[in-house]
Amino acid sequence: MRNAFIQKLMELAEHERDLILLTGDLGFKVLDKFRDKYPKRFFNIGVAEANMASIAAGLALEGKRPFMYSIATFATMRCYEQIRNDICFHKANVKIVSVGGGYSYGPNGPSHHALTDIAIMRALPEMTVISPGDPIEAACATQAAYHYPGPVYIRLGRSNEPVIHPKDLKFEVGKGIIVQEGEDIALISTGNMLETVVSVSKSLSSLGLSVRVVSLHTVKPLDEQLLKDCFTNFPAIFTIEEHSIIGGLGSALLEFAVQNDFNHSKLKCIAVPDHTIHETGSHDYLKKICGLSPEQIVERIQKTMKELHLC
Amino acid sequence: MKELYSHHEIQQRAILIRRHVVKMAFEGKTSHVGSSLSCVDLLSALYFRIMTIDPQNWNEANVDRFILSKGHGVMAWFATLAERGFFSTETLKEYAQDGGRLAEHPSHGLLPGIKVSTGSLGHGLSVGLGMALAKKMDQSPSRIFVLLSDGECNEGSVWEAAMYATHHKLDNLIALIDYNKIQAMGRSNEVNALEPLRDKWRAFGWAVEEINGHNLDEILKSLEHLPFQSGKPSIVVAHTVLGKGVSFMEDDLLWHYQVPSEIQVKQALEELKSP
Structure with a gap:
C-alpha cells in the first residue's frame, strides 16, 4: 500500500504545488523518489514526531497542504496532543499517513504494533479516519484526502498487500465499497484485513452462505446509508479488523447501532483482544494468536450463525 | 502599515496594558496575573514598534505572525491586541466570562490577531517553525515571532524545534x-x-x-536588528520579573496562582500610573 500511496502522491505533486511531504525519518527507498523529484517540498524532520505534527500544522496554517508520514504507532501516539491541539483545533489541512497498521510490523515487536490508532484518531473532533483495504484503495484515499478539507488520518498496511479492487474503483470518503453482494450475512472489513475477509467469504460461500463483503475504508465519518441497509436487511453482521476490540471499527458500528435504534445484537465484532503480545512472530503468526486467520474467522462465524439459528 | 510610536508612547501603553491585566485577573477571577505582567514590555515593544502588523488585515500573507507559546500569559496578549486596535478594550470584559471570546489560554478564530491556539506548553515554536518554512517557500517577508516561558523550555519538543529551525537556517523565526x-x-x-x-x-x-x-531601550535595540545573524534563527533571552510593575506581586510564586482582591487591585492600580 505504501508504494501505491507514494506513487499517487508523486502524481498529485506534479500539479499541486502546495503539496508537501514530511517524514519522521522513515520511508527509506519508499520516499526517495519524491525527495529526488521534489527536494524543496520534502522535509525529513528527523526522529521527532511531535515537532513534525506541529510543523505540519504551521505549514497548513500558511496555506500549504502537508502529508506527514511515519509508522502508525509513532505518527499517532507520540504526537497525539500536537495532532489534537495544533492540527485538529485549527482544522488544519494536514494529512497523516501511517504505515504498519495492526501487526504489519510483526517481528519488530509490540512497540511497532498499531492496535489503538483508529480508536484514538476517531476520538478527535475534526479528524477523518480512512483505513484502505488494498493498494487501489490506498491510492484513491491519498487522492481523495488531498482534496478533502481538514485533517485526515490514513492508516496503511505495509507492502505486498494483494490488489483486490479493479483499477477504475469508484472511491469516495465516507462511502463503503461493496466488494461482493450477498443476502445471508454481511462481513464488514476495514484496512488490511480485506484480503483475509475476501478469503473468509469464499470459504463461507462454499459452505452455502450468501455473503455481502463490505470494505468500510472510512471509519469516520461512517457510511450511514450503507450501515442502515446492512442492519435492516441482514440477520447477522460481522466487523473484522486488525485493531483492538476497544474503540475501532466494531465499536464505531456499535455506537451507530445503539444511537440509531438498530438491533445491535446482530452485530459481532472480530478484532484483536485487549492484550499485548510480547513474543516475536510474523504478521500471520500474530494474527493467528488473535484468532484472525481466515480459518479461525470462518469457524467463529459458523459458530455464531449456529448460535443464532441462522444455519 | 507601520505607525511610529515613540518610546514614551510605548511605555504609556505598557502601563495601560498592565492595568488591563490586573483588572482582568480580578474580574475573571483567574490565576497567571504574574506570568502576564512579566511579558508586557516585550509584547508592547513587538506590537507598537517591531512587528509589521495591520490590525485590519492581520492575517494578510506578508505581515508578521505572533504565537503566544506560553499561553497562560494571555491576559497581557489580549490587552496588547486591544490597545493596538485589533479589537476594542471593551472586549476585554469578556475575559473568563461564560460565552466570552477570551479564554484563559488563547483560542483562535474568535477575535482578530489570534491565529494559533495554545495552552499546552511546547507547541508554539514548532508551529511557528512550520509557518516560517512556508514563508520561506513563498519568499514572503513575513516573520514569525514566538514567545515562550522559561519553564516551557523543560519540554522536549522545544528542543526538537530548536534543532530543526537551525537545520533549515530559518532566520525569519524569532523566539523570545x-x-x-x-x-x-x-x-x-x-x-x-x-x-x-x-x-x-x-x-x-x-x-x-x-x-x-x-x-525598552534594550528590547528595541535588540529587536531592531533582526535577524541577529543571517541564516540563523534568532532568540532573545529576556530577563524579566514575575508580576513586574506591582510591588507586592514581583518575584513571588504566589502570583502565578493568586487572584487579586479588591483592595489589592486598588493598590496595584495606584502603583500603575503614568510616570
Missing part, C-alpha cells in the same frame, strides 16, 4: 523567552537545570541575545 525565573512549582533553576540557557540555545545554532526584558 520570558525568563521570569519562576515556574509552576518553584524557581525555574531549582526545578530543572535550565542554566546556562543562553549557551544551550547557542549550542543549538541560534543567534542569541540576552537582555533586560523590562528595559
